[in-house]
Amino acid sequence: MSDAPPSNFTPAPLDSSKRTWLIASSAAGAVGTVALATPFVESFSPSERAKAAGAAVEVDISALKAGERMIVEWRGQPVWVFKRTPEMLATLKTTESEVADPMSKRTDFPTPVWAQNIDRAQEAHKDILVVVGICTHLGCSPVEKFKAGPQPSLPDNWVGGFFCPCHGSTFDFSARVFKDKPAPANLVVPPYTYLSDTRLLIGEYKKA
Amino acid sequence: MAEFKEISPNASAGAKLNNWFDNRFPTLFAEYRKHMSEYFAPKNFNFWYFFGSLALLVLVIQIVTGIFLTMNYKPDAAKAFESVEYIMRDVPGGWFIRYMHSTGASAFFIVVYLHMYRGLIYGSYRKPRELVWIFGCAIFLALMAEAFMGYLLPWGQMSYWGAQVIVNLFSAIPFIGPDLSLLIRGDYVVADATLNRFFAFHVIAVPLVLLGLVVAHLLALHDVGSNNPDGIEIKKGPKGNRWSPDAPADGIPFHPYYSVHDIVGVSVFLMAYFGILFFAPEMGGYFLEYNNFIPADPLVTPPHIAPVWYFTPFYSMLRATTDTMVHVLMVIIVLAVILNFIKSRSSTAKKGAIAVIGLIAIGLLAVFDAKFWGVVVMGGAVVILFFLPWLDRSPARSIRYRPGWHKTVYAVFLIWFAILMVLGIMVPGPIFSQGSLEWLTNERVALVGTLFYFGFFLLMPWWSQLGTPKPVPDRVTFKPH
Numbered sequence: 001m002s003d004a005p006p007s008n009f010t011p012a013p014l015d016s017s018k019r020t021w022l023i024a025s026s027a028a029g030a031v032g033t034v035a036l037a038t039p040f041v042e043s044f045s046p047s048e049r050a051k052a053a054g055a056a057v058e059v060d061i062s063a064l065k066a067g068e069r070m071i072v073e074w075r076g077q078p079v080w081v082f083k084r085t086p087e088m089l090a091t092l093k094t095t096e097s098e099v100a101d102p103m104s105k106r107t108d109f110p111t112p113v114w115a116q117n118i119d120r121a122q123e124a125h126k127d128i129l130v131v132v133g134i135c136t137h138l139g140c141s142p143v144e145k146f147k148a149g150p151q152p153s154l155p156d157n158w159v160g161g162f163f164c165p166c167h168g169s170t171f172d173f174s175a176r177v178f179k180d181k182p183a184p185a186n187l188v189v190p191p192y193t194y195l196s197d198t199r200l201l202i203g204e205y206k207k208a
Numbered sequence: 209m210a211e212f213k214e215i216s217p218n219a220s221a222g223a224k225l226n227n228w229f230d231n232r233f234p235t236l237f238a239e240y241r242k243h244m245s246e247y248f249a250p251k252n253f254n255f256w257y258f259f260g261s262l263a264l265l266v267l268v269i270q271i272v273t274g275i276f277l278t279m280n281y282k283p284d285a286a287k288a289f290e291s292v293e294y295i296m297r298d299v300p301g302g303w304f305i306r307y308m309h310s311t312g313a314s315a316f317f318i319v320v321y322l323h324m325y326r327g328l329i330y331g332s333y334r335k336p337r338e339l340v341w342i343f344g345c346a347i348f349l350a351l352m353a354e355a356f357m358g359y360l361l362p363w364g365q366m367s368y369w370g371a372q373v374i375v376n377l378f379s380a381i382p383f384i385g386p387d388l389s390l391l392i393r394g395d396y397v398v399a400d401a402t403l404n405r406f407f408a409f410h411v412i413a414v415p416l417v418l419l420g421l422v423v424a425h426l427l428a429l430h431d432v433g434s435n436n437p438d439g440i441e442i443k444k445g446p447k448g449n450r451w452s453p454d455a456p457a458d459g460i461p462f463h464p465y466y467s468v469h470d471i472v473g474v475s476v477f478l479m480a481y482f483g484i485l486f487f488a489p490e491m492g493g494y495f496l497e498y499n500n501f502i503p504a505d506p507l508v509t510p511p512h513i514a515p516v517w518y519f520t521p522f523y524s525m526l527r528a529t530t531d532t533m534v535h536v537l538m539v540i541i542v543l544a545v546i547l548n549f550i551k552s553r554s555s556t557a558k559k560g561a562i563a564v565i566g567l568i569a570i571g572l573l574a575v576f577d578a579k580f581w582g583v584v585v586m587g588g589a590v591v592i593l594f595f596l597p598w599l600d601r602s603p604a605r606s607i608r609y610r611p612g613w614h615k616t617v618y619a620v621f622l623i624w625f626a627i628l629m630v631l632g633i634m635v636p637g638p639i640f641s642q643g644s645l646e647w648l649t650n651e652r653v654a655l656v657g658t659l660f661y662f663g664f665f666l667l668m669p670w671w672s673q674l675g676t677p678k679p680v681p682d683r684v685t686f687k688p689h
Contacts, residue, residue: 041391044405050395071507076397078507108577133507137579139376139397140369141509153637156646165511166373167527168636168651180531184577 056203074202078133078141088173091159092118095172100179109136109185120174130192131175137183140166248459250436252684258473259323266316273309283407285400288363289503307489314495315481317518331605332435338597343425345594354414357406364500365510372398380580438684439605458684512635520632522586528654529582534573541566592665599668604677611675624660
């Protein structure tokens with residue numbers, strides 16, 4: 001340990017071939033470590049069961065009245081099916097200048113091309129909004145604030161929409177986020193198909 | 209290798225046993241001397257020095273109660289909530305063990321915050337104690353991870369949505385974010401897989417890291433020696449005390465002097481701890497949030513979610529980072545570059561380089577979302593602590609000998625930290641419900657607080673050098689009693 005080497009001690013000459021083998025075996029060891037770590041890291045990703053739960057779900061919307069919202073579970077996420085009244089649709093014009101991305105052109109939370117309009121809905125059923133009810137900020141589920149007018153946490157010129165209780169992001173009746181809010185993007189429109197006027201398949205988009 | 213020591217056959221049984229071990233395991237004795245009976249700590253410690261040993265005590269409480277909780281807890285999304293209620297209602301003594309653990313979590317943060325504050329005011333992070341401080345900051349970070357993952361386990365509404373929000377923080381990282389948060393959750397939303405792995409991290413992985421860091425923190429401390437309220441290096445002072453001619457004259461052995469001294473701190477702490485445990489275990493919804501008594505529901509976010517109190521200062525900074533904050537930061541960068549051009553005495557090339565860096569920073573601020581910067585601000589608020597040893601350039605270590613107005617700076621910092629803490633508990637939006645003050649929103653106040661928080665640290669290299677420090681004495685100030 002602390003013993004000094006004897007005075008006649010001379011270090012052995014450097015054997016470079018030994019060093020080559022040391023580097024080679026260290027490299028081989030590193031490769032082996034990465035290979036060994038792979039299954040462990042992989043085990044963190046969603047299991048086959050979790051992936052299977054991501055299949056499309058079919059919903060009957062015949063009982064949904066105007067002004068009502070139903071929540072369906074798809075991939076463990078709440079999907080809103082929201083039938084808007086004509087008055088609600090009328091507010092979308094007034095909020096157009098106040099929302100961050102009125103035409104849903106952002107690409108990081110892509111909106112399907114067929115929903116890149118102010119209704120964010122399919123042409124045949126403009127009144128029905130289908131969105132994943134998870135805030136694009138940090139994943140809370142915004143709540144209904146349909147009543148217009150001044151109220152706590154909301155601006156005085158509130159015309160109705162949704163409010164995220166976690167970080168205060170506000171959304172209009174098309175789930176478009178207002179400017180200068182923590183959420184960067186409008187709520188996500190999932191792929192969905194109308195199997196008939198009252199039957200909706202959430203999770204798959206087939207061109208009509 | 210030490211010589212094998214023979215002992216007289218007439219020695220007492222105790223001495224013989226001692227000798228038997230000393231010949232076979234001398235490390236035990238050497239370490240005991242190094243860390244206990246011959247670890248010389250400054251004799252002028254005040255009550256601020258209780259919190260280190262209290263943190264160790266709480267760590268032991270958490271580990272022991274945690275082991276007992278795992279005996280009845282089920283890390284399964286379908287059973288977790290009810291297994292916690294089972295512990296509370298049906299397991300004999302279960303409520304006591306669980307409340308010890310949940311109160312212990314908050315107590316841990318109280319003690320650690322006070323311990324860090326002690327380091328801050330007495331300059332305990334200054335050379336040569338940088339590593340002691342860095343290990344300490346790493347402990348704080350591990351503790352945050354431990355607390356966050358533990359909070360998911362009861363599988364209440366707050367557990368669930370808190371985890372949802374924090375895991376989604378990672379998805380704000382450009383390019384790799386969404387895949388990273390998927391990898392953390394193991395599912396598309398927080399689910400059974402998440403609960404199970406957080407359980408594994410909470411009960412074994414993070415505690416192992418935490419214990420390793422605590423050992424490193426203490427070993428590094430015992431190598432360089434403790435600081436003290438005067439910020440004087442006792443090793444540089446005169447040598448020789450009652451116990452050893454080589455030890456610092458102002459040092460006393462940790463055991464028995466401080467081990468006994470700490471018992472006083474422990475007694476007071478335990479009175480407060482058990483007072484809370486028996487009379488207010490939920491602490492009005494701050495230690496155990498009311499929404500967490502509702503089982504997790506992935507389809508409904510509770511109307512108001514807030515993290516537990518110890519995370520709220522950082523959480524408010526996250527919430528304050530909207531586009532307004534990004535614009536304010538851009539303005540600040542522009543001002544800093546201009547100020548550098550006018551005031552700094554450095555070369556034109558250096559000034560130009562700083563201007564280019566400023567421009568790049570503004571560009572990055574414009575390119576990425578405020579959401580990402582929110583995460584950067586929140587993480588940065590913790591990471592910046594690691595750099596404290598190099599930010600502080602004051603000639604005097606301890607607040608006692610710094611210019612008087614430094615105390616005001618610390619007070620302003622503390623007040624803003626407290627305000628951020630309160631804001632993080634409150635709902636977003638206007639603070640007062642009455643009309644005329646509607647502009648005074650939670651986010652705007654938190655924005656100012658965030659700027660003060662970062663200003664305190666980032667401007668420290670300048671303000672800490674200003675003013676005339678008071679004369680620092682050669683020996684520690686100590687009045688025997």
